[in-house]
Amino acid sequence: MIVTFITAPILGRLLHPADFGLIATSAPIIGFVTMIQNLGLTQAIIQRQMITKGQTNTLFWLSLLLSLTFAAGLSVLAPLLARYFQEPRLTAIIWAGAVLTVVSVIAEQPMALLTRGLRFRLLAVLDILGIVIGAALGVAIAWYTRSYWALLVPLACARFLNLVVSALAARWFPGRPVWDEAARQMIGFGAGLSTFNVLNFFARSADNLMIAKAHGAVALGFYDRAYKLMLLPLTQATWPLGRIIIPILSRLQDEPEEYRLTYVSSVSLLMLAVQPGVLCAVIYSDATVALLLGSKWAEAAPIFAWLGFAGLHQTFTSTTGWLFISQGRMREFGIVGLVGSTLAIASFAVGLPWGPLGVAISYVVSDYALRLPFTWYMTGRAGYVGVGDIYRIVIPHACGLLVSASALVLVKASLQAPSPVALGGILVVTYVINSAVLTLFRPKRLLMIRALKVACRSVMLRATS
Template sequence: MTDSVTPPGLSPESPDFSPQGNATALKRQSAVGAAVTMGSQGTKFVLQFGSQVVLARLLLPTDFGLLAMVGPLVAAALLLTDLGLSAATVQRPTINQVELSSLFWLNVLIGCGLAGVAIAAAPLAAIFYATPAVTPVMMTMAAALLLSSLSAQHIALLNRRMRFGAIAMIEVGALIAGVIVGVGGALWGLGYWSLVAMQVTNGAATLILACVFSRWRPSRPGISRDALHLLRFGGTVTGYNLLGYLITNLDNILIGARFGAGPLGIYDRAYKLMFQPLWQMTAPAARVAVPLLSRLSADPAEYRGAYLAMLGGVLTLTTPGILCAIVFAKPVILVLLGERWIASAPTFAWLGVAALSLQLRQAASWLFVSQGRAQEQLKWGGLGSAAVIAGYLIGIFWGPKGVAMSAAISSAAVQIPMMWWAVTRSGPVTRSDAIRLLVPIAAAAAIAGGLLALAAYAFVWASLPMLALAGVLAYALFIGALALFPEGRIQLAKAGGIVRRLAKR
């Protein structure tokens, strides 16, 4: 790599890669992006949820447990591969070809190094888990690190340009390729290798499609000194993301090390069944939040209105579904995964309790990152994460269910209040804004949850049509309860307006 101010072959006057337009145009573009993303999420939901159900019936808990052992290690390496450089590309007010190409080559350099580390560390991971099969699986999964490093800046550039339709097509196309390979491998009898092939295929397809849709090519290898200052912002964001990694992966590490692949596989299926649909539902807002808010940062009123509308919409959309999953945890597991997975039902219910508050963690991150307050996010996120990690270390003595229970309690009681207290100390969104938004939703959730619990005792729900009815009932009860509050009615009116505007598009 060259250490010159401008890498060879690059022009420092290269154009900026940003969406054009005023606040109104940007919000309109974000609404279109959210609509496109929402449509693609329906396809992704069917593919991911369907493949989960099919693979759960074709493979054993130990197969999923083995991948769940390797997953946290690969996830940590993926975070370090990106080093927050994608976030820097999206958040930066302007960026040119010199900086963007430099960030690409930094990603590739880091990815190659971490892939080598993963291969070298694979035997040690096998010793830690006392599972020899971890070694070849982890070595193969190192390919995912290289693929991710090559596609990171292409995806970040599309996100910066707010080309959400292209990103949606990339994600759906890559997922289709991965599901075909994974399910085909399971039918062919490849066991856990079908899950490995599914992950690697997804990464390869993402890279190919990202290059096609972005129409951007890096310049010759080189790293500009002018781009290195972005490492500070990116590194701080990565520090916070590593804390998030600990929260979402330390549970797997502890369960796998203490109880083995079988119990970990059961826990992993409960976790994926709870959180993957949630991620699908929140993806439209998560996709547009940081680029939109970053562009609106100079207009506090527009920023505040856009943020509160997104967060209110997300919570109104997701809360009833989570409540339904908590109350009807046993029939959900029985109907969707089958009898041999029934032991995961209590864990699944407690993970649902954790999901009610953990989505607020992501929403706080939108504020920190879009306002350029990455140092504060790292500080307060670190303190909150320490409470969750302490909960894991206590909960592990009660098995997988104890880990899920500790995550729910420590997140709701310590982490989320701490982060929201910190993020609303300054900036366009105040504590009173947050209270006006969240109190009616919390009250409606309590009312709807109590009524659902009564319904759970009154009828037999162990069939797919009855579970569908339970979902409809959950949303009806929640919306009815939210309408009891003046602020709740305002939120419902805003949500209805957004739906009508999206429908016209």
């Protein structure tokens, strides 16, 4: 996250908003192919309690066959897509993306085996190396060429690094496939997960495609940067934690109470770590965007503020997928994806006539009024974490955010445009206020004390080792 916060303002100053809009136009197309060609088989490997080498071979060859087929189709369609968006440069970008989709699928099998083996330290190092090396190369290329290709370099670097290192670390190479009942069950599980992923993908990509077609690359550039900036703290915290928690929860299915405590503790600490920062960035959206992207991105600030408001609850809501996946509740997960994506796309269409800001506002209103309560209901209606557990998780954090927001509004009344140092101080105060409110709730207080003890013990062990 630190590397991204450093490189985002540099790239924002070196490249034009239209460059970001161009890549954002191609991203949904490439991302869709990347997602459907795997069929959710990676999570099937992680979630399965017992798996053989022959079964992993079966899933690998099936994924590779689908990947090559979709990549070839994408390459053929690239000129037509470029003509549709009236942007000839899209052809080469989509061709490059097609190659990366194949690389990604080949790497996913050994990556899944490393995750299944709980080798999280290696995976974390691999993630960090990919981010750091990719960011350095991306900034260097942007500096010397001022080209939109600099935005694809970090992705390419991470994909190739994942492939090489994970294959060597897992000591796994594809062999003869075995078609048995367990393999068919995993394919069924993956298909159910893939259904949700496809629906969720459409919901996350339809806004980009609509804005690109209706308002052009520059407008999409502002929207895309605001959206990516909002997602940054969520993805950088939620995705790595999810990679750890899902296999752990999958192994706790026979211990309901331990399962529930593990999920509640993990999500509570995640919300404590992410939500106050998002709240501060939302209220000081102008200063945040100017600091991280530069003054020429001022139009992105109100878009970022509205999307960030949705990000406050998505810090929690995005983790509900951990429950569906670890419990194998793919049918319900698919229903959540279908309803959620339909509501999201409808909200984009409603707000589209008013430009990117209208899309953001319409999405947030729909998210809080419709998608959030439905998702919470579907999550808690079965399994080990009920609706009551969800409210007990969320209400203390909501109280902390309300008190913190009130304090920030009062501060902003006298400090409209803080310096970077002042903004950092305000951020610290936000975390302090939020934490103080949470200590009023006994379960949160005990959790924070326990987490602090673990952190102190870890620091002491490292100091003495």
